[in-house]
Amino acid sequence: MNETTAAFLVALITLVTKYGIPGVIQILQDWKVDNPTIEDIEALKLRVPRPETYFGG
Amino acid sequence: MMRMRKQKQAIGILMVFALMLFIAQGCATVQNNHNQIVAGGYKTLATAATAYESAFGALADLYKQGLVSEDIKAKSIEYGTHFWSAYHTAVELLASYAKTSDAADEAKLNIAIIEVSKLLGVFLEYAGPYLAKK
Numbered sequence: 596m597n598e599t600t601a602a603f604l605v606a607l608i609t610l611v612t613k614y615g616i617p618g619v620i621q622i623l624q625d626w627k628v629d630n631p632t633i634e635d636i637e638a639l640k641l642r643v644p645r646p647e648t649y650f651g652g
Numbered sequence: 653m654m655r656m657r658k659q660k661q662a663i664g665i666l667m668v669f670a671l672m673l674f675i676a677q678g679c680a681t682v683q684n685n686h687n688q689i690v691a692g693g694y695k696t697l698a699t700a701a702t703a704y705e706s707a708f709g710a711l712a713d714l715y716k717q718g719l720v721s722e723d724i725k726a727k728s729i730e731y732g733t734h735f736w737s738a739y740h741t742a743v744e745l746l747a748s749y750a751k752t753s754d755a756a757d758e759a760k761l762n763i764a765i766i767e768v769s770k771l772l773g774v775f776l777e778y779a780g781p782y783l784a785k786k
Contacts, residue, residue, distance in 0.1 A: 618706040625698035629691050636694060636747045642701040643739050646732030649712040650725060 686753045689761070693746045696765055697739065700772050704735060707776060710783050724782055731775035738767045 628635060711728055714720040720728075742764035749757040 618702045621702050622699050625702070626695055628694060628698075630687065631691060631694040631750070633747060633750060636690075636743065636750055639694070639697050639701060639743045639746075640740060642698070643704055643736055645736055646708055646729045649708040650715060650729070 686749075689758060690746065690750045693742075693749075693761060693765060697742055697746065697768065700735075700739060700768055703772060703776065704732070704739070707779050707783065708732060711779060714782065720782060728775070728779055731771070731778055735768070735771040735775050738764065738771050742768045 708728070711720060711725070715725055742761065745757060745761045745764050748754075749761050
């Protein structure tokens, strides 16, 4: 773990403690994946739908 | 109300960290081996996805509350579509590179991740002020 990674994780943990944001938790989970499989990579496709969908489009 | 405001501030902070992460990962991937490049690419794209989800989720809430105009919605969708396209291209290239370890794929992947980073930055720069008002 380099300095940037450590600082990033400390900042995220602070945010989780204060706010408990699901997005922050998700990032921490993503950062635990050191050897992503093809399935992990394929799953990334489902995480970014077209922007219109957020507005019911 | 106070908790909602803190959550919105935190989303903004999350976006800043996502951008920092993009830059750090984008630089780091150039020098590392195949597994590290795949892991770095995965973490970078996953973080970008979370930032995108957080920002559009918040924008959609604002829109439902009447706090975001049709113009802002349209412009957000325009920037979001650019990001969406670059993101899915990068995910395809990451999947390809993970299977082949081809040097040409690696070069394309690095370019694609830089593009994703740039387009996320453009979108968040536009959306940030509106999210901060929430």
